[in-house]
Amino acid sequence: MHDMTEPAAIPFIDLGAQRRRLGAAVDQAVARVIDHGQYILGPEVRELESRLAAFCGAKHALSCASGTDALMLVLLAQGIRPGDAVFCPSFTFCATAEVVALVGATPLFVDVEAATFNMSPQGLERGIATAKRLGLKPALVIPVDLFGLPADYDAILPIAERHGLKVLSDAAQSFGASHRGRKVGTFGLATATSFFPAKPLGCYGDGGAVFTDDDQLIEVLRSLRVHGMGSDKYDNVRLGMTGRLDTIQAAVLLEKLKIFDDEIAARDRAAAAYNAALKDLAIVPRVPEGLTSVWAQYTLRLRPGRRDRLAADLRPQGIPTAIYYPKALHQQVAYRHFPVADGGLAVTERLVDEVISLPMHGYLDDATQARIIEAVRRALA
Numbered sequence: 001m002h003d004m005t006e007p008a009a010i011p012f013i014d015l016g017a018q019r020r021r022l023g024a025a026v027d028q029a030v031a032r033v034i035d036h037g038q039y040i041l042g043p044e045v046r047e048l049e050s051r052l053a054a055f056c057g058a059k060h061a062l063s064c065a066s067g068t069d070a071l072m073l074v075l076l077a078q079g080i081r082p083g084d085a086v087f088c089p090s091f092t093f094c095a096t097a098e099v100v101a102l103v104g105a106t107p108l109f110v111d112v113e114a115a116t117f118n119m120s121p122q123g124l125e126r127g128i129a130t131a132k133r134l135g136l137k138p139a140l141v142i143p144v145d146l147f148g149l150p151a152d153y154d155a156i157l158p159i160a161e162r163h164g165l166k167v168l169s170d171a172a173q174s175f176g177a178s179h180r181g182r183k184v185g186t187f188g189l190a191t192a193t194s195f196f197p198a199k200p201l202g203c204y205g206d207g208g209a210v211f212t213d214d215d216q217l218i219e220v221l222r223s224l225r226v227h228g229m230g231s232d233k234y235d236n237v238r239l240g241m242t243g244r245l246d247t248i249q250a251a252v253l254l255e256k257l258k259i260f261d262d263e264i265a266a267r268d269r270a271a272a273a274y275n276a277a278l279k280d281l282a283i284v285p286r287v288p289e290g291l292t293s294v295w296a297q298y299t300l301r302l303r304p305g306r307r308d309r310l311a312a313d314l315r316p317q318g319i320p321t322a323i324y325y326p327k328a329l330h331q332q333v334a335y336r337h338f339p340v341a342d343g344g345l346a347v348t349e350r351l352v353d354e355v356i357s358l359p360m361h362g363y364l365d366d367a368t369q370a371r372i373i374e375a376v377r378r379a380l381a
């Protein structure tokens with residue numbers, strides 16, 4: 001018997017509920033791949049790519065092995081190299097800057113805006129000036145659509161254009177979101193996304209994709225994905241990588257894509273319910289006019305002491321929370337020797353002490369969410 005004094009643990013992301021909804025569809029799709037045997041670049045991969053491109057309105061989609069590889073493929077295609085400055089937020093997952101450092105270029109960290117958690121356009125301007133002062137060549141900007149909300153592309157794209165910078169959008173958390181009527185996947189030179197299981201559209205392993213409208217870039221990306229292949233894979237015209245998405249994962253994603261819009265709507269309802277119930281007690285996330293979020297995370301801001309107390313209060317009640325991100329990249333051992341934009345990253349340094357994320361997914365039923373809200377309100381009262 002379940003002990004009624006200890007309430008059931010609530011999952012932070014309920015992949016089990018999604019699996020129950022999908023029923024046998026995914027199992028059958030995977031079984032079809034196992035039967036037809038085209039495990040590498042099988043027909044499901046091509047079908048997924050055309051469906052992903054149609055979903056977001058990009059001309060081309062190229063699936064790949066992870067979100068990190070999606071970013072890396074674009075850096076390789078653009079020939080980003082030592083001496084190049086690539087502008088990244090510091091308030092992000094490490095992969096955004098990791099790929100830059102791996103190709104020998106310099107990630108230059110830019111501050112974010114407290115209201116959106118996304119790259120500050122003024123911070124980017126400062127970063128570009130900093131790069132020039134340091135003798136680096138401003139080459140690329142990687143805005144991140146943090147927690148599922150598109151970055152301020154209206155402001156960032158013209159700055160990039162003015163300074164001759166290409167824009168690679170890190171949409172690992174935001175696939176499915178939109179910005180003034182256009183879907184993520186259509187901003188800048190290219191967009192990278194991730195299908196890591198915990199992302200809004202996740203597969204059952206690692207996966208990712210690149211989107212672009214550029215006909216030349218897509219051909220180079222396609223080559224880089226298979227060891228820099230030329231006319232065939234034993235014709236090597238450049239250095240590349242093993243960057244393919246498994247056919248089995250493509251089959252999983254094809255089934256999940258069918259219910260994705262519905263899940264996004266459910267996430268949005270859950271976020272609206274959290275906002276309405278918590279806005280008097282914490283700084284709740286705000287979606288700017290004309291944008292939509294896919295709520296990869298639902299993130300509150302609280303004074304540091306209260307933030308930590310809230311997590312400690314909720315844990316014994318079976319309510320998980322998470323801190324994205326407890327340390328900014330410029331504070332990490334692996335990244336602290338890279339430059340930050342002149343003037344520093346004051347907002348980023350404040351946010352790492354203030355943010356706390358609550359359970360968020362497309363299967364948060366009313367009763368469960370009410371239990372979370374009640375516990376948060378009690379803890380913050």
Ligand SMILES: *Cc1c(COP(=O)(O)O)cnc(C)c1O
Binds near residue numbers: 067172
């Ligand atoms: C998850 C994530 C990535 C990397 O994606 P993987 O598929 O895990 O390699 C890159 N950038 C951001 C912002 C992410 O959240």
